[in-house]
Amino acid sequence: MPRRRHEPSDEALESLLAEHNGGKGEHIRDVLTTMVLNSRDGALLPSERVLAERFGVARMTVRGSIDALESKGMVRRVPGRGTFVQHPTLTHSEIFRSFSEDMRMRGMTPGAKSYRARTRPATRAVAASLDIAPGEPTHYIERIRTADGIPMALERTNLAAARFPNLPTVMGHDDSLYEVLGRVFGVRLESARQTVTIARLTDTEAKRLEVAEGSPAFLIERISVDNMGKVVEFGRSLYRGDRYAIEMHVSPPSTEG
Template sequence: MSKQVLTRQRVLELIDQLQVGEAIPSERRLSTDLGISRLTLRAALDDLVRDGYLERRHGSGTFVSEPKIAQQLTLTSFSEDMRRRGMTAGSRTIELRETHAGAAVGRALKVSPDARVVLIRRLRMADGEPMALETLHVPAALVPDLTREMLEDASFYELIERRYGVVIASGMQSIEPTVTNEEESKLLSVPLHSPAFLFERTSRTAAGETVEFVRSLYRGDRYRLVAELSQRRDRPALVTPVLAAAADRET
């Protein structure tokens, strides 16, 4: 464990004991208190500023910032996403069967079209309300003896990590607009041809092994993406998914 990561954790604990808007000790003070160099502390603080926990004011201090409604779009599971919003993530398994990959899925998973894959369809819910329809494809060899019960109201990522020791490290996700068809509308409890986001994601382990190909259909009336834009080229746009309240839609 690097010192920087350790420092990050210690500062996070410190933040927990402070009110929003309060200042943390000065950099010089903190670095000597923690027994590390100021540069190392600054690297850890940079981290926390990027993640939105802290806010710097030159000449004034570093302050605990307002908690974000949504964190940035990272490689998180639906479950984790909802937990961060303070909502209860639910899941109803609609389908679970083994099949062969086929051309498109095979290409996405980097396996032969004949390879066996497990197909999982789940309805994902937030506080009991249907939010998204998820279709997962996973190479069958990776998840032997998977049962419906294991998937019920569970995070798939946590499941495969605990049970199979598979840890997702990176991925690629595309986002496009679409509309719901009859089946999807029924499952999501929205009118036919409602606008929706279609996310397609492939995820890999640190070793580069492709673990899953997921197509998720999110209700467009409840899910939206927000990007903070900055002219500075050294700071990527911060894209945050946001749940829209039912009333928060005028247009």
């Protein structure tokens, strides 16, 4: 019987099985988790029968591991069709926190790749957002932010070089920018003004985020302010539309007066 579309290959499964040296229960959980993380959203997993044969265990043992994945929201069962990969949708809320802090609170490990940092003159738009004069030097930092190794956002931000002169040298590629600002420069971020629009990823952006060209993304423009009311950063970042949802709290207008 031909394999259904997007089902992980037998070769990929055999490779994962060969790489693990732990106990049987841990083995099954780790292999299935890795398979889900490396598969496309909506991919069909091998059947319980096939997995039981590969692992050399009873189907009930495999079923228990799949139950654990389902309880975490990593897969979904469709009666009569099988078990499908379900990548979690993360809520981008109004609560002001760094990407690293947000991922840790979700039980995920934050990281980064494709890190780029350079100092350049501020354009008029960047200068206006940072409340500095056009042409003043700014640090531009760009990187792909990851959660458990999965690309989640293309982060781009600008900061005044006069206020943070050695920022590129004291900040590691995986570091939280806000944590570095607090630890090295004594800056405490207080709030941010954000606007969210919908964008289509270019071919280059899509490749860096490991999604299809033209995939939708949230373009989040943020101006962060410290506890003294001074602008700290101006950024325009792209968050994957298939992994994020925007949460907003609304209320009726005040009737006082």
